Amino acid sequence: MYRICCLNNIAKVGTDRLGPGYEFVAEPEGADALLVRSANLHELELGGGLLAIARAGAGVNNIPVERCAESGVVVFNTPGANANAVKELVICGMLLACRDVIGGAAWVAENSDDPEIAKRAEKAKKQFGGFELAGKRVGVVGLGAIGAAVANALIDLGCEVMGYDPYLSINAAWSLDRRIEHVTDLGELLARCDFVTLHVPATDATRHMVGADQIARMPRGAVLLNFARDALVDEQALAEALDDGRVGRYVTDFANPASSNMRNAIVLPHLGASTGEAEDNCAVMAADELRDYLENGNIRNSVNYGQVDLGELAEGNERVALFHENVQGVIGLISAEIAASGLNIENMTNKSRGSNAYTLIEVSGDLTQETCARLAGMPGVRRVRLIERP
Structure with missing residues (x-):
């Protein structure tokens, strides 16, 4: 159990x-x-x-x-x-940046008791005018599941799309519309795009990947969207750029004391994946x-840990899972110990990720706790787990 x-x-x-x-x-x-x-x-x-x-x-x-x-x-x-849910909200964010829908709706709410609201609205709407998304050049930074979905949707909406991802996988590349222009330099993307939307994880390498130097390369009035993580943006530099009009709009899904007080920012309460x-x-x-x-x-x-798949464990069979350091010689020691225990390896796979390695072995014969204990005591082995199916 x-x-x-x-x-x-x-x-x-x-x-x-x-x-x-x-x-x-x-x-x-x-x-x-x-x-x-x-x-x-x-x-x-x-x-x-x-x-x-x-x-x-x-x-x-x-x-x-x-x-x-x-x-x-x-x-x-x-x-x-959750890629589709986030994709839809990103597109919504772009449309909100194009058209002052929020301001227009607020005006209607404020004047809801006016019997002449319909007539006044015809005059008031001029202050909420905007521009269309179609025809704009959009840069998508990060082309994983969400970024690829956003990029493809923008092509369908009539945008020119540029994509940047130094770690683009083959599977992700196959999922991209052929009309998406792939660039290898982030600075080039920033300099050429009317909109930039971020879709990369927050790591030490991506922290403040959009800072003062990167913002300075963007066309004046460009729109920045961040539905990935707030740490990707140097918010102090961005606030200054919003104040002086260098950046026209900032649309983000991460409310914090800095973003919620920025001028010309549309800040949402982390709604990206909040759909049923x-x-x-x-x-x-x-x-x-x-x-x-x-x-x-x-x-x-x-x-x-790396991806490992030996399929479904057959009834009555046993597997041993070993977590160990990714160093030379460990696999040989493990195989020798199993052979010395009188067991035959029916199937085996090993994958590493950085310093971490995982080996999954299916054997014929009785894989005892004593054998598992000897495997666990080997240099470099962190954990051994016996998997049985009754």
Whole structure:
């Protein structure tokens, strides 16, 4: 019986996928796996029995990813599950930046008691005029699931689209409309675009990737959109650029003391993935990832270990999962120990990510706890897990 703790409200359509063989517990202590959305886990004590954490969403800045890796705790996320919801809000943000819809709606609300409102509106509407999105050049920074969806949608809306992503995967490239211009220099994109929208994760490398120097390259009056993470932008430099008109509008999904007081900013309360469909998609994907890992040892969409898939574990068979340092010679030692225990390796796969490596082995024969203990005692091995199917 696997014990699962939900640290946030996880959609029932997802938790229902963890049926017989799973028990939901109220506290993380003693849990085998955690399902989480926004709860901050950085101060959480990682129990010795904790096997995995699944984040129902893409960002994992609320999870101590590297500390988990060192303890053999797999951290999953759900890339692409909320992509459509975020894409739609980004397009909405662009339209709000083009047309003063918010100001116009506020004017109507303020004058709702005026019996002559219809006549007055014809005169007042001039102050809320704007421009059309079609025909504008838009730069999309980051072409993952969300960025690619945004870029393709903008092509359909009649925009010229430029994309920048130094880590563009082959699968992501195949999903992009052929009319999207791919550039390899961020400065070039900033200098040529009327709109720039950010879709990259917040890391040490991307922190303040749009600062004073980058803003200075943008055409005067350009619109910047940030539905990724607020740390991507130097907000002090941006506030100054908004004040003097260097940047025409800033549209962001991250309300904080700096952004909420910026001139010419449209600030939303983190609505990007806040749709019922997105929450359902994320919950289902997170639950499926957990189940496949707990029952079969397979890893999909982990942020701290590589992707591994040996398929479904056959009834009566056994697998051993080993978390170890990504150093030379460990695989050979593991194979030799299994052979010395009188077991035959039926299937084996190994993947590394940085300094972290994961090896999944299916064997014929009785894989005893004594063998697992010897494997766990080898140099460089962090954790050993026996997976059995009755």
